[in-house]
Amino acid sequence: MTVQRSYDAVIVGGGHNGLVAAAYLARAGRSVLVLERLPGTGGAAVSTRPFPGVDARLSRYSYLVSLLPSKIVRDLGLRFAVARRTVSSYTPAERGGRATGLLVGGHGTRESFAALTGSDAEYTAWRRFHAMTGRVAERVFPTLTEPLPTRAALRARVADDDAWRKLFEEPVGVAIEESFHDDLVRGVVLTDALIGTFADAHDPSLAQNRCFLYHVIGGGTGEWNVPVGGMGALTDALADAARSAGADLRTGHEAVRIRTDGRDAEIAFRTAEGEGKVAARHVLAGTSPHVLAALLGEPAPPPAEGAQLKVNMLLKRLPRLRDRSVDPQDAFAGTFHVSEGYEQLATAYREAAAGRPPSAPPSELYCHSLSDSSILAPGLAARGHHTLTLFGLHAPARLFTAGNDAARAALLAATVAELDTHLAEPLADCLATDADGRPCIEARTPLDLERDLRLPGGHIFHGDLAWPYATGSTGRWGVETAHANVLLCGAGAVRGGGVSGVPGHNAAMAVLGR
Structure with missing residues (x-):
C-alpha cells in the first residue's frame, strides 16, 4: 500500500x-x-439504489438542501444544482366530518387557510411570522461562513428585539402560541423545531429553538430545495x-x-x-x-440520542387522497405532514419520552421525483413511478434498544397506518416491487444510523x-x-x-x- x-x-x-x-x-x-x-x-x-433490480437512485439518508x-x-x-419545490407543504385534516387540508405554496395559499380556519386571521399571522423569520435569516445566514460573532454582535446584526426574544430567549412554543390559534397551523410551524431534535415546544433547554433557527435561515430565505x-x-x-x-x-x-x-x-x-x-x-x-x-x-x-425514523419508498403511482380538493402531485411535491397538529406533537413527545412508541406517529413525506425525475430510469418515470421519502419524528433511540428489528417493523407499520387514514387507497397498493417481488420500502432507525454511519445514538x-x-x-x-x-x-x-x-x-x- x-x-x-x-x-x-x-x-x-x-x-x-x-x-x-x-x-x-x-x-x-x-x-x-x-x-x-x-x-x-x-x-x-x-445516493444509492436500495431496491434490487430497480434503477432508482434515492438520497438514502439526508435528502434536501437548505x-x-x-x-x-x-x-x-x-x-x-438544486430545484425549487412548487409547493411548500400540505397538511391533511378532518374538519366538520370531512377530509380537508392546508396547502401552502402557489397562488391558493390564502384560500386554503380561509377554507381550513374560516377567516384570514391565521393567514395574516402566517405572513407576519414568516416575514420575521425571513428578516432573521437574511441577517444570520451570511455569518455562518464568517468567524463566530459574539452573542451581542449577532443580536445587533438581527436588530429586532422582538424576534430575538421569540427565537433566542423564550421557548419557541411561546411565540407559536402568541402568533397562531389554529392547532393544525401551530403544528405545521412547530415541525421546523423538531426535525432531528427530540424536544417539546416548551423545552427549557431551547434545543428546539436552535433546531428551528437552522431550519428557517438556510440561504437567507429558509427555502428547502431538491438536489438535482x-x-x-x-x-x-x-x-x-x-x-x-x-x-x-x-x-x-x-x-x-x-x-x-x-x-x-x-x-x-x-x-x-x-x-x-x-x-x-x-x-x-x-x-x-x-x-x-x-x-x-x-x-x-x-x-447523544437521535429521534427519527427514515423511510425510503418507490411507488408505481402516487396514492389518491381522501381530500379530493388537492391533486396528489401538489400534496406530495412539498412536505406532506401526518399527525403533526400541535397537540398531536406534544402527545407523541410525552409518549416517546416515557419510552412508549407514539400512539399516532408524526411524520412528514415528500416526493423527490416530482421536482427532479433524473433519479429514476426513463422507463420508470414514463410508467408513472415516483420516490417517496418519509421522516418520522419523536422516534428516539430508546424505543429500539430492546429489539431494533421488531421495534422498527412495529413503528413502520404504525406510521404507514397513520398515513393511510388520509389516503383514499392503502399505501401498500401503490408500492412498486423489486426484482425479487418484495415491496420497495426500507426503514432506518437511530440504531441503524449509529451502526452504519457512526452517528452517536443515531x-x-x-x-x-x-x-x-x-x-x-x-x-x-x-x-x-x-x-x-x-x-x-x-x-x-x-x-x-x-x-x-x-x-x-x-x-x-x-x-x-x-
Whole structure:
C-alpha cells in the first residue's frame, strides 16, 4: 500500500464536510489526505439504489438542501444544482366530518387557510411570522461562513428585539402560541423545531429553538430545495473538486488512533490489506465529537440520542387522497405532514419520552421525483413511478434498544397506518416491487444510523445544535478542540448540522488562518 508519509492536513471522514475542507485546503496548495472508512465518500449525503433490480437512485439518508451556502458552490466550482419545490407543504385534516387540508405554496395559499380556519386571521399571522423569520435569516445566514460573532454582535446584526426574544430567549412554543390559534397551523410551524431534535415546544433547554433557527435561515430565505440528481450528486461534485485540486482520497481506510502534541500529529489507520500510519501538521475530524474522543483516547462527550425514523419508498403511482380538493402531485411535491397538529406533537413527545412508541406517529413525506425525475430510469418515470421519502419524528433511540428489528417493523407499520387514514387507497397498493417481488420500502432507525454511519445514538446532527455565536468554550471559527492542530469539521462543530458544508469551510479557514 502506498501512502505519503506526511501531509499538511489529514481529514478523518469523507462525508460532505470533510470533502469541502479537503477541496478548500488543496486549492490553497496544501497537501491533503482524506481517510474514509466506507467503500465510497459522501457519508450520510449519498445516493444509492436500495431496491434490487430497480434503477432508482434515492438520497438514502439526508435528502434536501437548505443550508449549503452558494459561496461554497462558487468557491469550489461545483457542478451542482438544486430545484425549487412548487409547493411548500400540505397538511391533511378532518374538519366538520370531512377530509380537508392546508396547502401552502402557489397562488391558493390564502384560500386554503380561509377554507381550513374560516377567516384570514391565521393567514395574516402566517405572513407576519414568516416575514420575521425571513428578516432573521437574511441577517444570520451570511455569518455562518464568517468567524463566530459574539452573542451581542449577532443580536445587533438581527436588530429586532422582538424576534430575538421569540427565537433566542423564550421557548419557541411561546411565540407559536402568541402568533397562531389554529392547532393544525401551530403544528405545521412547530415541525421546523423538531426535525432531528427530540424536544417539546416548551423545552427549557431551547434545543428546539436552535433546531428551528437552522431550519428557517438556510440561504437567507429558509427555502428547502431538491438536489438535482440526488444528494450523491453533491458529494460526487465535492469529491471531484477535491481530487482535481490535488487531494488524496482513500476509501476503505479507517482511522483508528490519533496522537498529537499540538504541533504535529500521527494518524494510524487500517485497511483490508493491513495497517499504516501518516503524519500531519493538522488533523480535521469529519467524524462526530464522540468518535474523535475515542480516536484521541479521551473521555467521550455526553451521550447523544437521535429521534427519527427514515423511510425510503418507490411507488408505481402516487396514492389518491381522501381530500379530493388537492391533486396528489401538489400534496406530495412539498412536505406532506401526518399527525403533526400541535397537540398531536406534544402527545407523541410525552409518549416517546416515557419510552412508549407514539400512539399516532408524526411524520412528514415528500416526493423527490416530482421536482427532479433524473433519479429514476426513463422507463420508470414514463410508467408513472415516483420516490417517496418519509421522516418520522419523536422516534428516539430508546424505543429500539430492546429489539431494533421488531421495534422498527412495529413503528413502520404504525406510521404507514397513520398515513393511510388520509389516503383514499392503502399505501401498500401503490408500492412498486423489486426484482425479487418484495415491496420497495426500507426503514432506518437511530440504531441503524449509529451502526452504519457512526452517528452517536443515531443523532443526525451528532448532538444538539449550538447557537451560531461564540461562547466561552468556542474558538474563533467554532471548530477548535483542546488540541491546537486538531479541528472538528463535521456536524458536531458549532454551526454544524444539516447538509451545509459550513463546518468544512470553517475548519479549512481556521487552518489557513483567515
